[in-house]
Amino acid sequence: MMMPFFLGAAVVLVLLMMLSLVRTIGGPTVLDRILGGNVIGTKTTVLLLLIGILYEDLGMFVDIAIAYALLNFIATLGATKYFLRRKSVHETEE
Amino acid sequence: MSAIAALFVIPGLFFFAVGTLGILRFPDFYTRLQAAGKCDSFASVLVLLGIAIYNLGDFTLASLLVSIKIMLIAVFVFIASPTATHAITESALIVGVEPWMRKERKKQ
Amino acid sequence: MSRMATTFLAMLAFWIVLSGMFDGFHLSLGILSCLLVAWFSHDLLLSVGPIRSRIRDFFGILRYLPYLFKEIVLANLQVAYIVLHPRMLDLIDPSLVRFRTSLKRPISKVTFGQSITLTPATITVSIDDDEFTVYALTRSSAESLPGEMERRVAAALEDRR
Numbered sequence: 001m002m003m004p005f006f007l008g009a010a011v012v013l014v015l016l017m018m019l020s021l022v023r024t025i026g027g028p029t030v031l032d033r034i035l036g037g038n039v040i041g042t043k044t045t046v047l048l049l050l051i052g053i054l055y056e057d058l059g060m061f062v063d064i065a066i067a068y069a070l071l072n073f074i075a076t077l078g079a080t081k082y083f084l085r086r087k088s089v090h091e092t093e094e
Numbered sequence: 095m096s097a098i099a100a101l102f103v104i105p106g107l108f109f110f111a112v113g114t115l116g117i118l119r120f121p122d123f124y125t126r127l128q129a130a131g132k133c134d135s136f137a138s139v140l141v142l143l144g145i146a147i148y149n150l151g152d153f154t155l156a157s158l159l160v161s162i163k164i165m166l167i168a169v170f171v172f173i174a175s176p177t178a179t180h181a182i183t184e185s186a187l188i189v190g191v192e193p194w195m196r197k198e199r200k201k202q
Numbered sequence: 203m204s205r206m207a208t209t210f211l212a213m214l215a216f217w218i219v220l221s222g223m224f225d226g227f228h229l230s231l232g233i234l235s236c237l238l239v240a241w242f243s244h245d246l247l248l249s250v251g252p253i254r255s256r257i258r259d260f261f262g263i264l265r266y267l268p269y270l271f272k273e274i275v276l277a278n279l280q281v282a283y284i285v286l287h288p289r290m291l292d293l294i295d296p297s298l299v300r301f302r303t304s305l306k307r308p309i310s311k312v313t314f315g316q317s318i319t320l321t322p323a324t325i326t327v328s329i330d331d332d333e334f335t336v337y338a339l340t341r342s343s344a345e346s347l348p349g350e351m352e353r354r355v356a357a358a359l360e361d362r363r
Contacts, residue, residue: 016110112282115285119285122296132320159219159222175320
């Protein structure tokens, strides 16, 4: 009974991720892209759990979701620190 | 159980939508961070809570452990998301991304 | 030594939650690796200080959490209103706010900074000693700082000597 509901929620999440992808591709600065990637990562963590419910194997997918949440955080921090060392984040100026 | 879960998941999806609309509509980088950094973290905590409650529907030790794990993810998101937002904002200020201001403020 | 024991217990609880296996093999593996981690990193997780004040900090944060959740919900609704408003640019008025805080302990400063970032329309940019730099989205949110939240954090975590 709840399966169509969670399926709908997952579809909505994927559509929202596509909208966030507009910001990731469109820029205008590198930091906007990092932000877009971070937002997509947060949604992916939730989406993994929804997929777990749909496959009726939440116990397996929750471990993947934990790993993904950790990775997403580390990746954002790492990318931010990396671009902090460069002179500019505006690609047009280079 | 599933009704309570839906009660958490639907507002969560709404705030996800608001966060995504926010990063598309706001005029500059800093304002986008506002929408992305917290609407998203709040929304994901709501949805995670909903999934944890739904998972407790058939109560066994295994499903209890899975729900605890989901709550651990929620706690982690709550701590990590402001830290990431903070790091991105600070590096944007140091690098010198131009903030959007009101016109009357720009003249000052 | 007590720090090492606390780290070990926390790690063991985490191991049990993550593995979900209760047979002798997995538990002994867990105890072994938790001992190793506790030995390597006992000075990372907890700072120096009596264990009693740590417990009091924990309960202080617990008492602070309901207020924080209420603020987060209210502020999220506010940001949702701004985002969905058709003439959004008239509503926002971004500005950088600097103010001094009376909070002394690092943990309360961090809690306060994270709370500011979590409640929408404000982001903590940097904390230098006791000067906070906060980016505020609207004028009203800029004026409300530091406000009640600082008092709550102070009540929860300060004055523990």
